[in-house]
Amino acid sequence: MKKLLVILGIVVLSAGVATAESGMAVFGSYWHGDDSGYSFGGGLKFKGELNEYLAVDLRASALTKFDEWDGDDELFCFPLEAGLLLTFPLGYDNPISIYGGGGAGYAILPKADGLDLDDDFCFYAVGGVELNLNESLSIFAEAFYRHLEIDKAKYEGETVRGLDAKFSGPGVNAGLMLRF
Numbered sequence: 001m002k003k004l005l006v007i008l009g010i011v012v013l014s015a016g017v018a019t020a021e022s023g024m025a026v027f028g029s030y031w032h033g034d035d036s037g038y039s040f041g042g043g044l045k046f047k048g049e050l051n052e053y054l055a056v057d058l059r060a061s062a063l064t065k066f067d068e069w070d071g072d073d074e075l076f077c078f079p080l081e082a083g084l085l086l087t088f089p090l091g092y093d094n095p096i097s098i099y100g101g102g103g104a105g106y107a108i109l110p111k112a113d114g115l116d117l118d119d120d121f122c123f124y125a126v127g128g129v130e131l132n133l134n135e136s137l138s139i140f141a142e143a144f145y146r147h148l149e150i151d152k153a154k155y156e157g158e159t160v161r162g163l164d165a166k167f168s169g170p171g172v173n174a175g176l177m178l179r180f
Contacts, residue, residue: 022046022047022048022049022055022179022180023046023047023138023177023178023179023180024044024045024046024047024177024178024180025044025045025046025047025140025175025176025177025178026042026043026044026175026176027042027043027044027045027140027173027174027175027176028040028041028042028173028174028175029041029042029043029061029063029171029172029173030171030172030173031063031146031169031170031171032169032170032171033066033148033166033167033168033169034166034167034168034169035068035165035166035167036066036068036069036075036165036166036167036169037066037067037068037069038065038066038067039063039064039065039066039067039077040063040064040065041061041062041063041064041065042061042062043059043060043061043062043173044059044060045057045058045059045060045175046058046059047085047177049087052087052089053086053087053088054084054085054086054087055084055085055087055099055101056082056083056084056085057081057082057083057084057085057101057103057126058081058082059079059080059081059082059105060078060079060080060081061077061078061079061081062076062077062078063076063077063078063079064076064077069112071112071113071115073112073113074112075109075112076109076110076112077107077108077109077148077167078107078108078109078110079105079106079107079108079122079124079146079148080105080106080107080108081103081104081105081106081122081124082103082104082105083101083102083103083104083124083126084101084102084103085099085100085101085126086099086100086101087099095131095132095133095138096129096130096131096132097129097130097132098127098128098129098130099126099127099128099129099130099142100125100126100127100128101125101126101127102123102124102125102126103123103124104121104122104123104124105121105122105123105124106119106120106121106122107119107120107121107122107148107167109150114155114156115153115154115155115160116153116154116155117150117152117153117165118150118151118152118153120148120149120150122146122147122148123146123147124144124145124146124147125144125145126142126143126144126145127142127143127144128140128141128142128143128173129141129142130177135179136178136179136180137176137177137178137179138176138177138179139174139175139176139177140173140174140175140176140177141172141173141174142172142173142174143170143171143172144170144171144172144173145168145169145170145171146167146168146169146171147168148166148167148168149164149165149166149167149168150163150165150167151163151164151165153165
């Protein structure tokens with residue numbers, strides 16, 4: 001039910017925001033969680049500008065290769081997030097803009113090596129810079145902090161007691177945005 005509500009919320013937020021400055025991006029990602037260690041992955045994001053300074057930010061990431069994970073199966077984390085961004089162009093004819101914002105999401109952690117970590121809500125803050133290469137293409141780099149703590153899990157069907165896994169930590173994304 002939680003997953004359905006998150007997906008419905010993303011659809012509602014994205015309705016009606018497609019403007020000439022909106023776009024879709026693909027990015028590479030690095031994230032370092034407190035207990036999970038570093039991880040790598042990538043994702044997609046949609047930026048729908050509401051006006052010159054405010055935008056809706058929808059993103060989905062896939063992260064793996066957690067260095068503190070010793071299992072045979074890969075541990076994955078799929079954060080689905082929605083937020084708001086404040087964008088500040090650095091001049092009328094300047095192709096560079098900076099942005100910052102934050103939001104909330106839902107992190108999906110599939111079962112790995114018999115351990116089924118509960119999916120849970122997460123929160124993020126982000127700041128970055130975007131360079132417009134032309135009217136329809138730009139590159140961006142951003143730093144973020146994602147807060148995600150897991151306190152429930154099952155191992156081989158049995159509830160794990162006293163779990164306090166902190167995936168919270170900083171990260172960076174860099175990618176290419178196609179504007180439409």
